[in-house]
Amino acid sequence: MxxxxxxxxxxxxxxxxxxxxxxxxxxxxxxxxxxxxxxxxxxxxxxxxxxxxxxxxxxxxxxxxxxxxxxxxxxxxxxxxxxxxxxxxxxxxxxxxxxxxxxxxxxxxxxxxxxxxxxxxxxxxxxxxxxxxxxGVDPGWGNDVLPLLISGLATTVDAIRCQEIFDYSAYDQEDSVRYLVGMGQPMDYEPPMIAPTVPTMVWGGQVRLIARGLGVQVEEIRESVERRPLGATVATEAMGEFKAGTQGALRFEVQGIVGGEPRIVVEHVTRIHPSCAPDWPATPGRAGAHRVVIEGRPRIEVTVEASDEGGNPAAGGNATAVGRLVNxxxxxxxxxxxxxxxxxxxxxxxxxxxxxxxx
Incomplete structure (x- = not known):
């Protein structure tokens, strides 16, 4: 033992x-x-x-x-x-x-x-x-071994996209949701998680890991960020109200540039309510999931949903990431x-x- x-x-x-x-x-x-x-x-x-x-x-x-x-x-x-x-x-x-x-x-x-x-x-x-x-706990396997494994099923690969798509309303870390991610903050508030260079610091390594596994060189890493305000005030059971006009959705990408194009992308799409940014990527269930998309021939899309601690998807994501580490x-x-x-x-x-x- x-x-x-x-x-x-x-x-x-x-x-x-x-x-x-x-x-x-x-x-x-x-x-x-x-x-x-x-x-x-x-x-x-x-x-x-x-x-x-x-x-x-x-x-x-x-x-x-x-x-x-x-x-x-x-x-x-x-x-x-x-x-x-x-x-x-x-x-x-x-x-x-x-x-x-x-x-x-x-x-x-x-x-x-x-x-x-x-x-x-x-x-x-x-x-x-x-x-x-x-x-990582976002989870790491979703941004390294899983996309590399799935890429081996393709005849050709044009791009790899790793997505975390989540509704944060049931998340049990209010400080992180409100201040690190910025949900419920005025639209002129800059969430620390998306301050310039921070996404690259956190997720750039995973982009480079995928590139190394594919045998390609990342020329540079770029960041893109979008934010959307809530159209109406919403109430959550875990964290109370989030007022209309404040940040209700956040989307960002960390893009690995190969051959002048974003070929390896780690993307996060997060909401405090499904009514915000309905045109952004979503999952079949409201709570969220992790998804890997291989653009190529054939096009391959794999979505992983996990839950723990009474059906909580955030806890499920943590548990799978921890499973990778402990195992x-x-x-x-x-x-x-x-x-x-x-x-x-x-x-x-x-x-x-x-x-x-x-x-």
């Missing part, structure tokens, strides 16, 4: 606890929390399992890392604290742990990461013998120490898991 800790118990951490507990080759050894109010609570309670796991959450990072866990699922946020997140991850790697995380955007495409960031991780690997694999731990524990990306780490079948849920 691979001794594994989960560091963080937010949206990603809850799913990570469940994934580690369900994995036949992993053992949940500890759970680290930042909020003192969560310390002392059972991991099963924090993960919403409805029963205890016999693992008590703690905020004592030193004590947990002193046990030298073989693996760490780092689920703490890296959006507003990237330097702190990187320091945490490096500390775990130096202790010999295999670390998987979605929190370090710059390392999605580790070969083209900022040199100082990449070098600091490689030093930690050399010193401690640990490893690192970073993949990589066993492979990483057997591999040589190193810095890995999505093209290095295989997507493996759920061997040994069919019918073995411990929930």
């Amino acid at each position: 691979v001794s594994t800790i989960v560091w963080g118990t937010g949206n990603v951490g809850r799913a990570a606890i469940r994934a580690v507990e369900a994995h036949p080759a992993l053992e949940l050894a500890a759970v680290l929390v930042h909020d003192p109010g969560k310390a002392g609570r059972d991991a099963g309670e924090l993960a919403g399992l409805g029963h205890g796991l016999g693992v008590t959450a703690t905020d004592d990072v030193d004590a947990v890392l002193a046990t030298r866990p073989r693996a760490v699922v780092y689920a703490a946020s890296g959006e507003i604290r990237p330097d702190e997140a990187l320091a945490d991850v490096i500390r775990a790697i130096r202790g010999g742990a295999v670390v998987v995380t979605p929190s370090l955007y710059a390392l999605y495409d580790q070969r083209n990461a900022p040199p100082e960031t990449r070098l600091s991780v490689l030093r930690a690997v050399a010193e401690g013998g640990g490893s690192l694999f970073v993949s 990589a731990v066993e492979w990483l524990a057997e591999a040589e120490p190193g810095l890995y990306d999505a093209l290095d780490v295989p997507l493996r079948p759920a061997t040994g898991k069919l019918g073995r849920s411990r929930w």
Whole structure:
């Protein structure tokens, strides 16, 4: 059994606890929390399992890392604290742990990461013998291994488009929805998520990963952004009202330019209500999905819908992304120490898991 800790118990951490507990080759050894109010609570309670796991959450990072866990699922946020997140991850790697995380955007495409960031991780690997694999929660597999897999079914490929299409009304992170994404804000408000260069910082690595998998060179990465106001005030159960005239829909693209044309595109289409921007791409169900479109011959379109935590699609997306990370731990524990990306780490079948849920 691979001794594994989960560091963080937010949206990603809850799913990570469940994934580690369900994995036949992993053992949940500890759970680290930042909020003192969560310390002392059972991991099963924090993960919403409805029963205890016999693992008590703690905020004592030193004590947990002193046990030298073989693996760490780092689920703490890296959006507003990237330097702190990187320091945490490096500390775990130096202790010999295999670390998987979605929190370090710059390392999605580790070969083209900022040199100082990449070098600091490689030093930690050399010193401690640990490893690192970073993949996104938007979800990473939808912007790397899935489009590459599907491209292999085509005779010719003209362009690849990866879409996240979501209704945010049921999302349970109000600060992110209102301030990071900008829903409900005046139209002259600039959401941090779409400030110039930020989309490229977050999703550009995934564009480059696809290009590397296809054996082509991205000449440049461009960004495009569209926003639409609400035509009428709408009410949501989770976050209250969003007033007419404020931002109700956001669409942006991160475009990989190949041969002078946008050939590899990661696109997000998000709404707070389906009445806003009805002409934009949508999914059969209101809540949302992830979609990959291969423009070529034949044209191929694959839509993936996932739900968790009572049918929540956002939780489902998080859970599949976490599944990709947690299911990589066993492979990483057997591999040589190193810095890995999505093209290095295989997507493996759920061997040994069919019918073995411990929930």
